[in-house]
Amino acid sequence: MKNGKEQVFGYQLLLDLYGCKKGVCDDLSLCYQFLDEIVSHLGMEKQSPPNIFRSDGIRFPDKAGLSGWAPLIESSIVIHTLTPKDFISVDVYCCKWFDIEKARAICEKFFEPRKIDTQFIERGMEYYKEDTTYHTVTVKKGNGKAPRVVINKKEPALLSK
Template identity: 30%
Template sequence: MSSYWGYHLMLDCSGCNDNISERSVIYFFIKDLVKQIDMVAAGEPIIEHLLPGDPKQGYSLMQLITTSNICAHFMDLDGTAYFDIFSCKEYDIDLAQKIVQEYFAPEKMRVNFITRHAD
């Protein structure tokens, strides 16, 4: 896979457990994910609860890593969550999916994986 610049895993999850509404769980999730997929965090994660009162309210997560970033959005009201793991360093996409499953127990997970390269 070294002929590509980057690797981008996108997970669209539905039927998640109540952990999607718990800031502390989201914090421990990102710390665990970064460690297990062998990335290096560049600072602390940003975790903010956004759009209160809106149907799309929930936590948004941004973790810079030395090789790019990990983002996630958690919707309180409908139990959905969306994850993007983008890195120029190769990582185990199956392990990343397993960690999401362990923390948020989605009933359904739509998986998209693409390689990135400008040329």
């Protein structure tokens, strides 16, 4: 909640970790443990255990590393590592408020980066507004020709005084 009246749908924290400790970007069990533990440290709840995969370092040598995901009841936490550059990106997306500094501290503890860049985004700024103008796009089958696109736009509500 922002100022008592305005509410957002969710919060997204983007962390770029540069110069991580040698070996951590390729450590499957460490990155799994990170995804498994950060959830409870931030007061979130897992939908299932984390998933983590090793990228194909032969086909994509500049992208060698790991990609992982912890599905949450509240959304997700994602990690991507790039071993050649000792670089890790972590995205925490949650529909409830969480402690940004605690998330940074957990990353520092696990990966010991030389530098962390942080971005924080409020998502769905208009999600809870009752008078949000929106439109829907429907694709209808034509008569053997290309589909026809129909746009239905909701007109803004006029509020009487």
